[in-house]
Amino acid sequence: MEIPFATIERISTYLRCLKRLKEKGIKKVSSRELSGFTKTTPEQIRKDLSYFGRFGKTGAGYDVSILTRKLERILKHKKIWNVCIIGAGSLGSALAKYNAFKTEGYDIVALFDNDPQKIGNNIGGKEIYSIESFPEITEKIGIEIAILTVPQEAIEEIEPIISKSKIRGIINFVPQLLNIKTRRKITTLDVDLAQKMYILSYLIKNKKEE
Amino acid sequence: MEIPFATIERISTYLRCLKRLKEKGIKKVSSRELSGFTKTTPEQIRKDLSYFGRFGKTGAGYDVSILTRKLERILKHKKIWNVCIIGAGSLGSALAKYNAFKTEGYDIVALFDNDPQKIGNNIGGKEIYSIESFPEITEKIGIEIAILTVPQEAIEEIEPIISKSKIRGIINFVPQLLNIKTRRKITTLDVDLAQKMYILSYLIKNKKEE
Numbered sequence: 001m002e003i004p005f006a007t008i009e010r011i012s013t014y015l016r017c018l019k020r021l022k023e024k025g026i027k028k029v030s031s032r033e034l035s036g037f038t039k040t041t042p043e044q045i046r047k048d049l050s051y052f053g054r055f056g057k058t059g060a061g062y063d064v065s066i067l068t069r070k071l072e073r074i075l076k077h078k079k080i081w082n083v084c085i086i087g088a089g090s091l092g093s094a095l096a097k098y099n100a101f102k103t104e105g106y107d108i109v110a111l112f113d114n115d116p117q118k119i120g121n122n123i124g125g126k127e128i129y130s131i132e133s134f135p136e137i138t139e140k141i142g143i144e145i146a147i148l149t150v151p152q153e154a155i156e157e158i159e160p161i162i163s164k165s166k167i168r169g170i171i172n173f174v175p176q177l178l179n180i181k182t183r184r185k186i187t188t189l190d191v192d193l194a195q196k197m198y199i200l201s202y203l204i205k206n207k208k209e210e
Numbered sequence: 211m212e213i214p215f216a217t218i219e220r221i222s223t224y225l226r227c228l229k230r231l232k233e234k235g236i237k238k239v240s241s242r243e244l245s246g247f248t249k250t251t252p253e254q255i256r257k258d259l260s261y262f263g264r265f266g267k268t269g270a271g272y273d274v275s276i277l278t279r280k281l282e283r284i285l286k287h288k289k290i291w292n293v294c295i296i297g298a299g300s301l302g303s304a305l306a307k308y309n310a311f312k313t314e315g316y317d318i319v320a321l322f323d324n325d326p327q328k329i330g331n332n333i334g335g336k337e338i339y340s341i342e343s344f345p346e347i348t349e350k351i352g353i354e355i356a357i358l359t360v361p362q363e364a365i366e367e368i369e370p371i372i373s374k375s376k377i378r379g380i381i382n383f384v385p386q387l388l389n390i391k392t393r394r395k396i397t398t399l400d401v402d403l404a405q406k407m408y409i410l411s412y413l414i415k416n417k418k419e420e
Contacts, residue, residue, distance in 0.1 A: 003416075005249050005250075006216060008409055008412050008413070009409060012405045012408040012409045012412070013402075013405060015405075015408060016385070016402050016404065016405045016408075017387070020385070020386060020387060036390075037387060039215050040215075074412070075408040075409070075411060075412045076408060076411050076412075077411060077412075077415050081407070081411055083407075089304075090300075090303060090304035090307050091304040091305075091308065093300060093304070094299075094300035094301040094303070094304040095301075095403070097300050098301065098403065100385045100402075100403060100404040101403070101404055101407060103404070104404045104407060104408070106404065106407040106411075144414070145407070145410060145411070145414075168414045168417075169410045169411070169413065169414040170410075171406050171407070171410055175226070175230070175310045176230060177227070177230060177247055180246075187410060187413045187414045187417050189406055189409060189410045189413065191403070191406055192223075192226050192310075193305070193308065193310060193311070193401070194226065194310040194311055194313070194314045194316065195222045195223060195225075195226045196222075196381050196399055196401055197291070197293075197311060197314060197316040197355070197381070198222040198225060198226075198285040198286060198314070199218055199219060199222050199285070199399055200355060200379045200380075200381055200397065200399045201285060201286050201287060201291055201316075201355070201379070202218050202222075202284070202285045202286075202287075203218070203379065203397045203399065204354070204355075204378045204379040204397045205287050206213075207378075207397050
């Protein structure tokens with residue numbers, strides 16, 4: 001059975017929310033409470049979870065620890081993913097120091113850039129390698145995910161290098177779509193920060209008084 | 211009629227995609243082509259757009275320019291939004307230099323921090339103000355949107371200051387939910403970068419061969 005992309009997105013929202021509840025020491029949560037945090041309905045939550053089996057008894061609420069563990073297994077499959085960053089500019093450097101990735105088991109282990117001034121340096125303890133060595137280094141270290149933060153005009157130069165590698169997934173922060181051949185081979189998730197602005201300005205304008 | 215949040219999210223994806231097509235000089239796009247770029251179905255696109263009226267004739271495809279302009283008006287309402295960043299750390303500084311916001315008409319005009327070493331400095335030509343002056347400065351400059359990039363432990367200190375201001379929307383990069391009182395008063399959109407990792411690792415594992 002194919003699970004809709006929107007369900008996977010929401011499941012990952014529930015998981016991140018459950019983790020925060022767990023940190024606060026909360027042990028049980030109802031679908032109603034969870035819906036309050038995640039901009040969805042209790043019915044939607046129950047439907048989304050039903051794709052993956054049964055979770056807890058009706059009316060009793062979900063056990064936060066158990067549900068966290070189950071959703072983590074569904075989404076993540078393995079304990080640690082090795083991740084690299086392509087583009088050691090300001091956004092790339094900021095993400096290299098971003099703690100939440102490591103906490104969740106996505107370990108940034110290397111950066112890549114084409115600037116000779118940057119190659120060989122460290123950011124947050126991670127080495128910056130030459131982009132030319134991308135296929136070789138990623139295979140050697142066992143990196144499967146790349147975060148793409150290069151300038152828009154560098155995309156054309158970067159794509160053939162990425163295509164030659166064994167990388168499996170890309171989180172793309174560049175506001176441009178990768179070409180269809182790359183996207184067929186490598187799973188790509190676009191993170192468009194400007195898009196968030198559009199959503200927010202719509203929500204501001206249409207906010208209901210509560 | 212209330213429009214589902216998921217529709218607004220998708221509409222903003224369509225808009226960003228249309229803008230890229232426009233940059234490439236593409237004048238017409240079918241719902242099928244648009245669906246290929248946006249991980250959704252042609253039926254979903256037509257349904258989402260139908261909330262906002264009729265766009266183009268069946269079978270003829272959408273006029274990229276017209277649809278772009280219409281969706282922009284629906285989501286954005288006005289030409290320029292003034293935006294500030296709370297937390298002039300590495301992520302905040304990177305976002306202050308992030309061009310795509312400006313291109314879309316979301317203009318970052320100020321930063322706020324509590325570090326006396328940073329206050330008074332400039333990042334990308336924008337002044338860093340003391341967080342204490344947040345309600346006053348945002349009102350004076352006419353800032354309605356704040357991007358929150360403070361460390362997690364600073365949230366408790368920051369929330370009462372934000373609550374005193376006339377800010378209308380927050381893009382929250384801190385992996386912690388703001389309290390319910392703040393969220394009732396101020397429209398909040400959480401951007402959870404670690405969540406993207408969960409989605410990507412799921413998609414990698416479940417990628418269909420094409």
